[in-house]
Amino acid sequence: MIISKNWLNELIDLSTFSTDELVKTLNSIGFEVDGFKEIRVPDNIVVGYVRSRQKHPDADKLSVCEVDIGSENLQIVCGAKNVEAGQFVPVALIGAVMPNGLEIKKAKLRGVESCGMICSSTELGLAKINDGIMVLDESIGSLELGKKIADFECFNDAIIEIDITANRGDANSINGIARELAAKLDLNLKENTPYEDAENLPGIGRIVSLHADENVQSSVVYKALQIHENLSENLLTKLRLAVVECDKTCVIERLLEYVTYTTGVLLRAYDYDKIATNDKVLFSIKSGKNKECEIYADSQNLGVAGVYQDKICKVDENSKIVIVAASYTDPNIIAEFVGENKNIQKDAELYRATRGSEPNLNYAMDYLFKKLATSKQVSLYAGAQQYLAKKEPKMLNITLAEINKMIGYEVARSEIVRILKKLGFAVVFNQELESINIKVPLFRHDIINSHDICEEIVRLVGIDNIPSSPMKFSEENRLNDTYKRYKFALDLRKKSASAGFFESVHYVFDSADELKILGFTPCKAQIANPINNELNELRPTLINHLLSSAEKNIKNQKRSAKLFEYGAVFSQNGDQSSRFGFIHAGLLKEPSLANGVKIAEVDFLSFANSIKSVIGDFNLSKSDEIAYLSPFEQAKIYKNGVEIGYIGRLHTKFEDLRDLPKTYICEIYFDALNYEPIKAVPYSKFPSISRDLSLIVPNDMEFRLIKEAINELKIPTLKEFLPVDIYRSNELGKNVSLSVKFTFQDMNSSLTDDEVAVLMDKILTQLNEKLSVSIR
Structure with a gap:
C-alpha cells in the first residue's frame, strides 16, 4: 500500500x-516499509498565470505564451497541447535546476525567445x-502569483510504500494507517463531523x-447526486490518485476510488437512467447461497456487494444522476463466495472486500458529500436509503495477570487501556477481578481471542521496549500411552528383524473364501466397494497373508521362509485390534557354503525360541482348539x-493345500502385551x-x-532346570526315562558337593x- 504524509495529515497531525520517524514507527508496529521517497520541488519554480496564448509562427506544435508571475510578465514558448489562456501554472524561472538535472536558461525556440x-x-x-502541463487550482492552497511552488504543503511530501498483511484489511486505507499511528504516537484523530443536508x-x-430481506447479513447505504455539467477533479485528487496508481478513467469512479482509499469503505456508482423504471429505482438486496449480498434493481441483477458490478449499470462521462452505494x-x-466462483474478475474493491473493509459506511458518505458540497457541477440529494445488518461485536475478557504472563513483561494497566481505546476497542476495567472486558470493533475481524489482544499490546x-529474559529449556513431558505403544511396537519389530524374520506388509483386507477354508467366521462389517474378489473382507488374522507370502517365497526357490507382520485385525463384530504374526516354513536357514548344505527343518522348539527372543520369556499351555x-x-x-497368543505347526492338510514344507506359525495379541x-x-x-537326574515318569505325564x-x-540357589532327554524302552512299559538338568548357584559363596546333594535329595x-516319581 502507498501512503503519503500530506494525505495522512488530513486525518492526523x-x-x-520527520519522514524517518514515521518510517521507523510504521516498521515497529508491524507495517514493513518497502521503500519511501521525499518529494521536494526545486526552488525558482513559482505560480504563474497564462494571460495569452498565441500559435508559434514557425512551429505547429509550439505556443507562445505570456505568463504573469506577479513581478513581471514572461514570454515562454510551450509545447504542451493543453496550455490555454486563463490557467494558473508552475513556471520554472531562469536558473532553476530541475529534478532531472536540467538547468533552465534563456533560449530561442524556432526564432522566438x-x-x-x-x-x-x-x-x-x-x-x-x-x-x-500541470494546471494549478486552489485544492492545493491559495494561488498567489510569484509564490514558490515549494511553499505548498502537497509539494513537500513523503511517499511511503508499506506491506499490509492479509489479515489487516482494516489498515488498508489512509484512515486505517492514521488510526494505527495515533495509537502508537499517542495522538488524536481529527474530528470527523457528519455531513448535514442543506435546506x-x-x-x-x-x-x-x-x-431488504430479513436474513441479509450485509450493510448497504445509498445516496444520490446530480451532475449538471462535465465533472472534473481537482489537482490534489489527481496527484494523489496518480501516486496510488489508480487506472480508472471515469471521473465519478476516480472520485469514489479516492474516497475508498481514504476511508476504507467500499463504494460503487450506478447510472440512474440505466436502471430506473417509472422514474424510480427500486433496489432490493437478497442473501445468496453463501450469504453473499445480491443487489437487484427491480428484477435485474446488478451484482454482488463487494465482489462485482454488472457493466450495464456502471456510470460513464455522460451519466447525469448517479446513485452511490456503500457496502x-x-x-x-x-x-467463500469467490472460492466457489473462480471466474470472477479481481479488482481493487474485491481485494479490499476479501481482507475486510471499513464497516462505518456513513463515514465515507459524509466524506464524499462534504467534498462535493461546494462544487457547482453537482447537486446533492438529501437523506439516504440504508439497510444496516445487525451484528453484535465480539466480546473478550482477559485478566491483567494473563496479559503480563503472555507478554513476559508487566505493562501498566493505564497503558493497556490507552492502547486498546486508541485502536478502536471499547474497554471496561473490572477493579475487583483485575480483568478487562473488551468489545472488538467490527473492522477488526482478525481479533479472535486473548492472544490477539496481547499481540496488539506488544505491537x-x-x-x-520489552526486556529480554533467558529462555527456559524446560518442556512438559509429552509422552503418552499412544506414543509408548508405538515405541513398544517399533521395538518388537526391530527384535523380530534381529531374530532373522523379514517384515512383510499386507492390506487389512483379505479373501473371504480363503478365510472360510481356515475356519474363520465372516466379519459383520462388510466392505461396500472391495478392491477385488481376493480382498473383499476385513481380515480377522495376519496368518492367511503370511501363508500366502511364505508360499510365494517357497515357490521362488527359497528353502527357508521366515516372515513377520505387525498390523490391524478385526473381530467378528468389527472391533479393531493389533497383532504380531510370525511364520517359519522349510529349513532353519538358507543353505550356503558358510553353514553347509544339510540343514535341519524348523521344529517347534527352535521356532518357540525365536519368538522368545522377540517377546521375552513366556509359558505354554497345551491346546487343540485351533483347527488350522x-x-x-x-x-x-x-x-x-x-x-x-498361540503357537503351533500348520496342519498337514493346509501345508499340502498351500504346497508348503514343514511350517510353524504364531500370532501375538499385541494389545495384551505390556511393555516391560x-x-x-x-x-x-x-x-x-x-547335576543331571534321570526320572521314571508315566508316559502321559x-x-x-x-x-x-x-x-x-x-x-533360592536353583537357577534353572530343563528336560534334556527322553528314553523309551519295552522294559519301562508305560513309563519313560526323563533326564532333567539342574543348575545351582549361590550369590554369596561357592556351593559344595554336599550342599548340592542335600538339595537333590530334597527334590x-x-x-x-x-x-x-522315582529315580531311575
Missing part, C-alpha cells in the same frame, strides 16, 4: 514528525497526471427506494498369567554346579506337573511324594 518553462508534473518530480434539497426517496460484507462470506508497546494347526503341536502362549523395561539384576561371582512340584520348594523326595 504529523507535522512535528523563451524566458522560462511551464512545467508538467513529471518535470517537477511528481507522479504523472496527464500528457501536458430545500430534493429527498433521495423521490428516485430511490430500498427493500460492507463479512470478509469470510466474500472469500504498540514495541518489542524492543496340528492337534499334536499347538499351544496357547501366556505371559504373567495372561493369554497373549529391562531391569538390571545382580549376578553371582561364584561358579555354578550342574506333562512336564508342567514336575515343574510345579519343584517350584513349590522355592530353592527327589518332593517328586516322589507329590507325583510318585
Whole structure:
C-alpha cells in the first residue's frame, strides 16, 4: 500500500514528525516499509498565470505564451497541447535546476525567445497526471502569483510504500494507517463531523427506494447526486490518485476510488437512467447461497456487494444522476463466495472486500458529500436509503495477570487501556477481578481471542521496549500411552528383524473364501466397494497373508521362509485390534557354503525360541482348539498369567493345500502385551554346579506337573532346570526315562558337593511324594 504524509495529515497531525520517524514507527508496529521517497520541488519554480496564448509562427506544435508571475510578465514558448489562456501554472524561472538535472536558461525556440518553462508534473518530480502541463487550482492552497511552488504543503511530501498483511484489511486505507499511528504516537484523530443536508434539497426517496430481506447479513447505504455539467477533479485528487496508481478513467469512479482509499469503505456508482423504471429505482438486496449480498434493481441483477458490478449499470462521462452505494460484507462470506466462483474478475474493491473493509459506511458518505458540497457541477440529494445488518461485536475478557504472563513483561494497566481505546476497542476495567472486558470493533475481524489482544499490546508497546529474559529449556513431558505403544511396537519389530524374520506388509483386507477354508467366521462389517474378489473382507488374522507370502517365497526357490507382520485385525463384530504374526516354513536357514548344505527343518522348539527372543520369556499351555494347526503341536502362549497368543505347526492338510514344507506359525495379541523395561539384576561371582537326574515318569505325564512340584520348594540357589532327554524302552512299559538338568548357584559363596546333594535329595523326595516319581 502507498501512503503519503500530506494525505495522512488530513486525518492526523504529523507535522512535528520527520519522514524517518514515521518510517521507523510504521516498521515497529508491524507495517514493513518497502521503500519511501521525499518529494521536494526545486526552488525558482513559482505560480504563474497564462494571460495569452498565441500559435508559434514557425512551429505547429509550439505556443507562445505570456505568463504573469506577479513581478513581471514572461514570454515562454510551450509545447504542451493543453496550455490555454486563463490557467494558473508552475513556471520554472531562469536558473532553476530541475529534478532531472536540467538547468533552465534563456533560449530561442524556432526564432522566438523563451524566458522560462511551464512545467508538467513529471518535470517537477511528481507522479504523472496527464500528457501536458500541470494546471494549478486552489485544492492545493491559495494561488498567489510569484509564490514558490515549494511553499505548498502537497509539494513537500513523503511517499511511503508499506506491506499490509492479509489479515489487516482494516489498515488498508489512509484512515486505517492514521488510526494505527495515533495509537502508537499517542495522538488524536481529527474530528470527523457528519455531513448535514442543506435546506430545500430534493429527498433521495423521490428516485430511490430500498427493500431488504430479513436474513441479509450485509450493510448497504445509498445516496444520490446530480451532475449538471462535465465533472472534473481537482489537482490534489489527481496527484494523489496518480501516486496510488489508480487506472480508472471515469471521473465519478476516480472520485469514489479516492474516497475508498481514504476511508476504507467500499463504494460503487450506478447510472440512474440505466436502471430506473417509472422514474424510480427500486433496489432490493437478497442473501445468496453463501450469504453473499445480491443487489437487484427491480428484477435485474446488478451484482454482488463487494465482489462485482454488472457493466450495464456502471456510470460513464455522460451519466447525469448517479446513485452511490456503500457496502460492507463479512470478509469470510466474500472469500467463500469467490472460492466457489473462480471466474470472477479481481479488482481493487474485491481485494479490499476479501481482507475486510471499513464497516462505518456513513463515514465515507459524509466524506464524499462534504467534498462535493461546494462544487457547482453537482447537486446533492438529501437523506439516504440504508439497510444496516445487525451484528453484535465480539466480546473478550482477559485478566491483567494473563496479559503480563503472555507478554513476559508487566505493562501498566493505564497503558493497556490507552492502547486498546486508541485502536478502536471499547474497554471496561473490572477493579475487583483485575480483568478487562473488551468489545472488538467490527473492522477488526482478525481479533479472535486473548492472544490477539496481547499481540496488539506488544505491537504498540514495541518489542524492543520489552526486556529480554533467558529462555527456559524446560518442556512438559509429552509422552503418552499412544506414543509408548508405538515405541513398544517399533521395538518388537526391530527384535523380530534381529531374530532373522523379514517384515512383510499386507492390506487389512483379505479373501473371504480363503478365510472360510481356515475356519474363520465372516466379519459383520462388510466392505461396500472391495478392491477385488481376493480382498473383499476385513481380515480377522495376519496368518492367511503370511501363508500366502511364505508360499510365494517357497515357490521362488527359497528353502527357508521366515516372515513377520505387525498390523490391524478385526473381530467378528468389527472391533479393531493389533497383532504380531510370525511364520517359519522349510529349513532353519538358507543353505550356503558358510553353514553347509544339510540343514535341519524348523521344529517347534527352535521356532518357540525365536519368538522368545522377540517377546521375552513366556509359558505354554497345551491346546487343540485351533483347527488350522496340528492337534499334536499347538499351544496357547501366556505371559504373567495372561493369554497373549498361540503357537503351533500348520496342519498337514493346509501345508499340502498351500504346497508348503514343514511350517510353524504364531500370532501375538499385541494389545495384551505390556511393555516391560529391562531391569538390571545382580549376578553371582561364584561358579555354578550342574547335576543331571534321570526320572521314571508315566508316559502321559506333562512336564508342567514336575515343574510345579519343584517350584513349590522355592530353592533360592536353583537357577534353572530343563528336560534334556527322553528314553523309551519295552522294559519301562508305560513309563519313560526323563533326564532333567539342574543348575545351582549361590550369590554369596561357592556351593559344595554336599550342599548340592542335600538339595537333590530334597527334590527327589518332593517328586516322589507329590507325583510318585522315582529315580531311575
